[in-house]
Amino acid sequence: MKPANALPVAAAWDVSRVREDFPLLGRPMRGRPLVYLDNANSTQKPRSVIDTESRFYAEQYANIHRGVYLLSQEATVAYDRARARVARFLNARSDREIVFVRGTTEAINLVASSWGGANLGPGDEVLISAMEHHSGIVPWQMACEAKGASLRVIPVDDGGELILEEAERLFTPRTKILSVIHVSNALGTVNPVKELVAMARARGVSVLLDGAQTISHRAVDVQDLDCDFYVFSGHKLFGPTGIGVLWGREELLDAMPPYQGGGNMIELVTFEKTTYAPLPFKFEAGTTNIAGTLGLAKAIDYVAGLGYDAIAAHEQKLVDRLLAGLSTVPEVRLIGRPKERVGVFSMTIDGVHPHDAGTILDLEGIAVRAGHHCVQPLMARFGVPATIRASLALYNTAEECDALVAGLRKCVEVFRG
Amino acid sequence: MSDLRELYQEVILDHCKAPRNFRTPAAVTHEADGRNPLCGDTFTVFVDVEDGRIKDIGFQGHGCAISTASASMMTECLKGKTLDEGRNLFEWFHRLLTTPPAPGAPAGPLGKLAVFSGVREFPVRVKCATLAWHTLKAALDREAKHVSTE
Numbered sequence: 001m002k003p004a005n006a007l008p009v010a011a012a013w014d015v016s017r018v019r020e021d022f023p024l025l026g027r028p029m030r031g032r033p034l035v036y037l038d039n040a041n042s043t044q045k046p047r048s049v050i051d052t053e054s055r056f057y058a059e060q061y062a063n064i065h066r067g068v069y070l071l072s073q074e075a076t077v078a079y080d081r082a083r084a085r086v087a088r089f090l091n092a093r094s095d096r097e098i099v100f101v102r103g104t105t106e107a108i109n110l111v112a113s114s115w116g117g118a119n120l121g122p123g124d125e126v127l128i129s130a131m132e133h134h135s136g137i138v139p140w141q142m143a144c145e146a147k148g149a150s151l152r153v154i155p156v157d158d159g160g161e162l163i164l165e166e167a168e169r170l171f172t173p174r175t176k177i178l179s180v181i182h183v184s185n186a187l188g189t190v191n192p193v194k195e196l197v198a199m200a201r202a203r204g205v206s207v208l209l210d211g212a213q214t215i216s217h218r219a220v221d222v223q224d225l226d227c228d229f230y231v232f233s234g235h236k237l238f239g240p241t242g243i244g245v246l247w248g249r250e251e252l253l254d255a256m257p258p259y260q261g262g263g264n265m266i267e268l269v270t271f272e273k274t275t276y277a278p279l280p281f282k283f284e285a286g287t288t289n290i291a292g293t294l295g296l297a298k299a300i301d302y303v304a305g306l307g308y309d310a311i312a313a314h315e316q317k318l319v320d321r322l323l324a325g326l327s328t329v330p331e332v333r334l335i336g337r338p339k340e341r342v343g344v345f346s347m348t349i350d351g352v353h354p355h356d357a358g359t360i361l362d363l364e365g366i367a368v369r370a371g372h373h374c375v376q377p378l379m380a381r382f383g384v385p386a387t388i389r390a391s392l393a394l395y396n397t398a399e400e401c402d403a404l405v406a407g408l409r410k411c412v413e414v415f416r417g
Numbered sequence: 418m419s420d421l422r423e424l425y426q427e428v429i430l431d432h433c434k435a436p437r438n439f440r441t442p443a444a445v446t447h448e449a450d451g452r453n454p455l456c457g458d459t460f461t462v463f464v465d466v467e468d469g470r471i472k473d474i475g476f477q478g479h480g481c482a483i484s485t486a487s488a489s490m491m492t493e494c495l496k497g498k499t500l501d502e503g504r505n506l507f508e509w510f511h512r513l514l515t516t517p518p519a520p521g522a523p524a525g526p527l528g529k530l531a532v533f534s535g536v537r538e539f540p541v542r543v544k545c546a547t548l549a550w551h552t553l554k555a556a557l558d559r560e561a562k563h564v565s566t567e
Contacts, residue, residue, distance in 0.1 A: 355545065359539060363420050415433075
């Protein structure tokens with residue numbers, strides 16, 4: 001269960017050994033080896049994560065923070081350790097800055113509702129980008145509507161990159177927060193978040209970064225990024241579904257009103273008044289996803305064990321191979337050519353609807369996503385109703401990249417007829 | 418490859434590439450928009466009904482091969498049919514896509530629409546094959562003008 005842990009970073013990446021850690025990757029699909037290229041949607045789970053959840057339920061399960069009995073104390077210790085693990089992973093200043101939520105979507109909703117509720121007013125502006133996931137658009141739209149604020153949008157150029165000069169112009173004295181996706185879930189673009197954060201900082205504007213697509217590819221250091229909120233989902237980091245993280249600067253989280261009321265988030269309740277628990281419990285009403293939290297910490301251990309440098313080096317080889325392969329199919333049109341990118345590719349095929357391509361690839365055992373990828377405004381920007389999206393992860397292989405290219409060629413052939 | 422050809426039969430590919438009745442009829446008594454938010458497919462179906470009979474029918478919009486071919490073949494099959502015949506045909510068509518065939522079961526009035534039987538193996542694509550039909554039903558029922566398969 002300790003894959004490349006012992007290997008120095010410079011050692012050759014043994015992808016077959018990595019794949020052995022992921023039981024599902026061994027499952028045949030439609031009579032062929034599964035080629036899983038839908039990692040931007042969700043990632044597969046290593047055995048260590050699966051075992052952690054299962055062992056917790058079989059051997060250690062009790063609710064946390066309530067029991068006086070040993071079992072509950074053990075579960076509480078495990079949960080608190082998981083929080084500390086996440087804090088270290090993000091280089092947070094304190095465990096109190098780590099709030100467990102259901103996922104990226106809930107994290108952004110929490111900030112939009114709680115921070116937005118307290119800090120947005122009529123005429124204020126929320127600055128987002130044209131490549132936001134719907135979860136980076138809709139919560140802010142709702143907050144703006146509730147408070148009489150408005151949304152402004154940093155445009156994207158034809159290459160799939162944010163236009164920074166426009167961003168500069170879009171900041172006004174009424175801009176209260178900048179909420180931007182760190183890595184595009186549709187185009188793979190790694191956005192220049194440090195430049196954007198610097199622009200915002202210079203104007204006293206708060207910053208939320210959506211790291212849902214970042215954390216499986218790149219190390220994240222929230223102090224180095226200098227943002228105010230950073231959010232991600234466990235299931236895109238080889239961890240369980242239903243668990244995600246909101247990191248926030250302690251002074252901001254402290255000043256924010258609770259998001260949901262209930263058990264666990266209180267200090268003292270009377271019918272007249274309730275006082276709230278300190279961070280991070282103020283934002284964790286009710287029984288949280290304890291097993292998922294432990295699974296997330298284990299997923300972090302797994303990725304850290306492989307090392308982000310080694311992961312990025314492996315993925316870069318795949319990116320280069322896939323780009324070269326795609327360029328050999330003239331009917332394939334890539335959406336966006338970002339200079340700095342991860343292995344997420346949106347494409348269309350002349351004469352083949354993405355949905356049909358998805359089905360034809362599925363029959364080859366290749367899993368990709370076909371649709372709008374929860375970025376309808378970005379699709380509209382590029383004038384396509386939908387695309388095929390192939391997205392890579394650390395366990396993908398050069399052969400799988402080649403299989404995709406062959407599959408795309410087959411799509412062309414079927415419809416050339 | 419057999420599953421592939423089962424789904425994308427020549428007739429379907431043909432209707433996808435050259436959809437029939439891909440136009441707005443001169444006279445329109447009913448129309449509705451249909452949309453599959455999952456994949457962005459969107460169609461408008463136009464009908465000219467006279468004395469309970471579909472005198473003319475056409476459609477516009479864009480979608481995948483399955484939804485386009487289904488819309489195209491629907492218009493071909495329904496032109497000249499009564500509304501009751503149309504409703505009956507939709508029931509048969511829906512059953513074709515969702516229920517495994519019983520041995521010896523009657524073929525019913527489906528005719529060439531039977532080429533869509535391959536869709537049964539791909540449950541997520543059933544919505545594609547029925548989008549135009551649901552849209553037509555919304556038009557004829559004079560339900561809300563916007564219909565969604567989600």
